Amino acid sequence: TAGRIKHHLKHNLWRKESSIVFVGYQANGSLGRRIKEGEKVVKIFGEEIRVNAKICSLEGFSGHADKKGIIRWIKSFKDKPQKIFVVHGEEEATEEISRKIEEELKIKTHIPELGETLSIEGEIVLPGGRLEIDRRSKELREIEENIEKVKSIFLPTFQRLGYRTNGGADSEELNNIKNKLIEIRKNILDLNMIIAERKDKKGNKK
Template identity: 40%
Template sequence: TSEDSKALNMDPEPKIIISASGMCEAGRIKHHLKHNLWNPKSSIVFVGYQSVGTLGRSIVDGDKQVSIFGERIQVEAEIYNLQGFSGHADRDQLLEWVGGLQRPPHEIFLIHGEEDAKKGLAESIRSTYGYNCIDVQQVSEYTLSKDGAVTREDIESRIVSPESLWSIKKNMYDIHDELVKVLYNTHLAVSSLSPEQVADINNIILEIQKNILNLGSAVTREKDPYMDTAVNQ
């Protein structure tokens, strides 16, 4: 419970607390930071991206004082920022995802991320695919074209049968079960793998990662709220 979580800070014994939100803007993490940031014996470890303007970013950037619940807290704890664990995709992964779109988009809007990174990604999308990519700056207004409007008949013609959806889900569950078996077997054989086997496994994993990105693109493309309404009806 929330009270149990807060009580951890009253216990003087050494401990590891795993908490969220990832950018320290809300939730129990703020209580943990309030009670531990000032302590030089504490270590705060970030494993995800910290957006500009957030409490987490202030701590990672080395601010010596931060405000939590209206109180100024001195930062004396050791701060670590582990790269590579964030769920955010890098430029190449995002470009590959965009490349998997079956129907060229009228516009692509970039609304999240560092300004320099957004500008660079927008230019890469334009030069690679020729799509109109817009780097959204703060509060902005855009007029969307009506070229993509569809009729109710168009929507109803795209509705997939429940049987087809169930077949897809079943196949995904089967793949998941097979991956669990492979993971278990890899755990058992890890000490006996040759360098050649390790290289082969890494290459296969890279291919799987690429295919997962393509699968994600296929699942999310042409997501239409009107189609959801038609299905629910």
């Protein structure tokens, strides 16, 4: 979900009469993956877009070979590699294909970790240094995603809550609602304190 398609999503995701069809793999954490997994509000070009369109997936289409295709491709090599590096795919899938290659083809495999570097000199593989990966952007993005999720359910929940309390809920149910609201208020106050402390630390550094 990059390039021109983001413009189409921006102008069509909010339309109930639209259908968005995914025909390829959507990487974990990507915009496409978040839409497929049911997020109700996403941010595109800095603007919040509500997902009202019908979301469909055609899982049979892919630009990548499946496990059997990869094994068949490796078997076709005249000179078999001494080692295979599995660098694309999610954790469960990479572990499975690595195990299959080692068991069926008797070829050693290696799944590099994030930031890991290796030096290949002839037939020798040497461990290199480790790249410094800035994880803050991922953490901040996850926080933003969670904020959007909370915002998307907050108003509808309280609208339903208003209908329920006006509809003659019993005292036990009203007491449960009151306690939940107190808990939400406490969590919001705690969150405000964390944000305030972070701002104070930044101010002191300056």
